[in-house]
Amino acid sequence: MEKPSLPKGTRDFGPAQMLKRQYLLQTIREIFTKYGFLPIETPAMENLSVLTGKYGDEGDQLIYKILNSGDFIQGVEQNHLQEGYKKLIPKISKKALRYDLTVPFARHVVMNRNDITFPFKRYQIQPVWRADRPQKGRYCEFMQCDADVVGTDSLLCEAEIVLMIHEAFAALGITDFVVKINNRKILSGIADAIGKEGSEAELCVAIDKLDKIGKEAVLEELKTKGFTDSQLTRLLPVFDLKGNNAEIFPLLRTILAQSSVGLKGIDELEKVFTLIEKSGLGNASIETDLTLARGLSYYTGAIFEVKILNVQMGSVCGGGRYDNLTGVFGLPNVSGVGISFGIDRIYDVMNELNLFPSQESNSTRLLICAFDENTFMHALPMVTKLRAQGINTELYPDPVKIKKQLSYADDKKIPFALLIGEDEMNQGLYSLKNLISGEQFKVTFDEVVHKLI
Amino acid sequence: MEKPSLPKGTRDFGPAQMLKRQYLLQTIREIFTKYGFLPIETPAMENLSVLTGKYGDEGDQLIYKILNSGDFIQGVEQNHLQEGYKKLIPKISKKALRYDLTVPFARHVVMNRNDITFPFKRYQIQPVWRADRPQKGRYCEFMQCDADVVGTDSLLCEAEIVLMIHEAFAALGITDFVVKINNRKILSGIADAIGKEGSEAELCVAIDKLDKIGKEAVLEELKTKGFTDSQLTRLLPVFDLKGNNAEIFPLLRTILAQSSVGLKGIDELEKVFTLIEKSGLGNASIETDLTLARGLSYYTGAIFEVKILNVQMGSVCGGGRYDNLTGVFGLPNVSGVGISFGIDRIYDVMNELNLFPSQESNSTRLLICAFDENTFMHALPMVTKLRAQGINTELYPDPVKIKKQLSYADDKKIPFALLIGEDEMNQGLYSLKNLISGEQFKVTFDEVVHKLI
Secondary structure, X not given: OOOOOOOOOXXXXXXXXXXXXXXXXXXXXXXXHHOOOEEOEOOOEEEHHHHOOOOHHHHHHHOOEEEOOOOOOOOOOHHHHHOOHHHHHHXXXXXXXXXXXXXXXXXXXXXXXXXXOOOEEEEEEEEXXXXXXXXXXXXXXXXXXXXXXXXXXXXXXXHHHHHHHHHHHHHHOOOOEEEEEEEHHHHHHHHHHOOOOOOHHHHHHHHOOHHHHHHHHHHHHHHHOXXXXXXXXXXXXXXXXOOOHHHHHHHHHHHOOOOHHHHHHXXXXXXXXXXXXXXXXXXXXXXXXXXXXXXXXXXXXXXXXXXXXXXXXXXXXXXXXXXXXXXXXXXXXXXXXXXXXXXXXXXXXXXXXXOOOOOHHHOOOEEEEEOOHHHHHHHHHHHHHHHHOOOOEEEOOOOOOHHHXXXXXXXXXXXXXXXXXXXXXXHOOEEEEEOOOOOEEEEOHHHHHHHHO | OOOOOOOOOOOOEOHHHHHHHXXXXXXXXXXXXXXXXXXXXXXXXXXXXHHOOOOHHHHHHHOOEEEOOOOOOXXXXXXXXHOOHHHHXXXXXXXXXXXOOHHHHHHHHHHOOOOOOOOEEEEEEEEEXXXXXXXXXXXXXXXXXXXXXXXXXXXXXXXXHHHHHHHHHHHHOXXXXXXXXXXXXXXXXXXXXXXXXXXXXXHXXXXXXXXXXXXXXXXXXXXXXXXXXXXXXXXXXXXXXXXXXXXXXXXXXXXXXXXXXXXXXXXXXHHHHHXXXXXXXXXXXXXXXXXXXXXXXXXXXXXXXXXXXXXXXXXXXXXXXXXXXXXXXXXXXXXXXXXXXXXXXXXXXXXXXXXXXXXXXXXXXXXXXXXXXXXXHHHXXXXXXXHHOOOOEEEOOOOOOHHHHHHHXXXXXXXXXXXXXXXXXXXOOEEEEEOOOOOEEEEOHHXXXXXHO
8 A cells, every 4th residue: 555755855745734834924914005015926837948057057956846747758759868858858847837936027027018007016925846855944845935126226125124024023923033134235335445346246245254154264265256365455444343333434435435336335325224213113133244145146236134133044034135036037127125034944933932922813712612402403593693603613523522622622722622511402502611721601602602712 | 949848738827827726715714713623634645555546447547646756677587578557556566646535544544543632623625636638627636625524423514514505505695506415324225125235336326327327327327237127116206206305304214214214214314414503503504415426435424415406517525424434544434524515516617606806916917107217116115015914016117118017907807007207206196096986086195005904
């Protein structure tokens, strides 16, 4: 007999996990909505040509391809086999699973450009698939949760992303976090200032590893990328620019005095801070981090990351501004800014910090336990009335031993049980048991409703 | 330049559709929860071996297979190509997209049998994929929405499914519908009674087409399946058994007098009706339909379908009781009963009948329009305060022409706009415009909050 299993890197979510995930996603969804973001969804399957070439060579390898239906080897010749699997793929596969939400979003914007009102504020919460080697915290199928505004350069969007992050974490009960912010134009300016104009990409990729491999190794990597000793010497003080904006920005303006793009980056960053401050954000946890780089990516302005401070965990949110979302699909100059919430990591943090509320409100509140067939029938209209009052109610489907019924309630974390034996039925006085405290009361039906509503 | 497109049979959902879909699914989700069902989710990708052989030969063809990652043709020989594509599939594909929610649910139950509390009431709302030829109302990627109770024979589960359907349609505003109910044991009994013991399957497949092809064609099909004229003559009166249960059941008991399984089917059906009646369902729209068969399927007891009467549309819900959900995975005797809501069809019906509420509560309520940079900055803390009151608020990200800002509000169906010019700012009296009625008032900030809360 076949013993079923799950593909590596995939997961089932049982009810207890699902209730937590629903709470987490619903909380974020409501905050997105409060800020004017509206949902879209795109299909899991995209045309392979839409995805190919968007994620670099390595990314292309990690896209799951779907075999054409029917006789997929029709037209495949013997010699095609010898040319290797990469050349064979487009012959036997036309579709693939989405790899992220950004490329499908770009495709959606291009295909619907005439119907979309810009600025377009959309959020999207859907799974993505990557044929990556699974490891702790890395899955082949996982949820992404993105919000983007496209079609405007306004720095209010950056500011609102920072506000939204604060509101989301406050709502989730996560208090000890910091939003790190930087600007790619500043990193560009730094490359200019140390005499390596145009080397922003190499600089970002290397700096991005600072946390992981340390300063020495980063400098070593930059050396192999052609940065000279004197350039690196000029870079070092930038790493050490720490403190609040009033301390950092004046020094930075001096360092970047000759780089117009660098100065523009500082202006943008200052404006974002001003907009946040004017918005009246209390308890702001924001920090300019000149070593925040976000690696290889298409960002051109502000970049963000969120770190949670009281747990061991990489960044839980990341995002930034980009200049050209849809250029690859023939629609140039669509700029925007987005943020992505790392749902799996935030879930783990909340579990570790015990921040999920009890599941009560989203599952059964009351189990009615009947002692026999008679009381079972007596209970039927009660169930209907309780549900009509909005109380999530179950009647145990068979009048089996009460112990078994209560054990069901226990496993399902149902907080109340109503016991109905012959006496209870005849007197109209039922035993309401609080399964958390163990207390038990004799109550009329109306009192049950009143107590649980 | 590449012009992007969607794979045939797949869809994007923009914000307007998504808000409706969220409303529809959330309504059903809340009712599932009220009845004690809890959510699970399974991965889109299952091992191909888990899915193969569960849906018949035709179904196997319609499963989307995922190409193995990396060098998938390693080990594939020239002669494998000649053996045809079917034999090649397991060599180059180990994973596939789920085809329905039932098989993954069965797999989940088997893999978690020791942790699950039975009876297990689960719901699952996730997309499934079928490599079917797309046509109107039939997609290659679509949402399924299932609720099942497994691990109990109690007929209360059948009754509660009928109650739940009534509650769901009432909540959605669909009033003109009928739940058709039958029992596979009765169909078995009918096969017995007409002298074709064991031919229930052929009978069901043929009867299932009654609506589509008519009585004559059904009889013709049964003839080709070996039903004799005299058997068909005995079958005919059953088709014509119409009316309420008090009329049907006595006649049916006579017809099935010699079939113990048939009589058991009648008993079950009567019990379900009794449980529904005792539960006090008002305005019940239930009808015994002896020609309801649900085609080729694994049902063994009650079967259901829901028809909406005031629109042209096939059945919008279907389900039934099964004896052996998990036998194929080595866990015998797990019986259960389930219902599946046809989300796409219900969505279309609600659109046609104009049953979706306005999207207001789930999107932006107020757009603040600033005339210039000064008033824009003035508006920032107002936005924060409005959001803190739970009012979904946007500030247009640039102080561009008011006409453009209002056109944004219009496109996004935002019901209110707050206009802030220099005078308004200085006087603390803003212009609140109702964008639906066109009315405009001068209001203080507190009045805005009060009006929109």
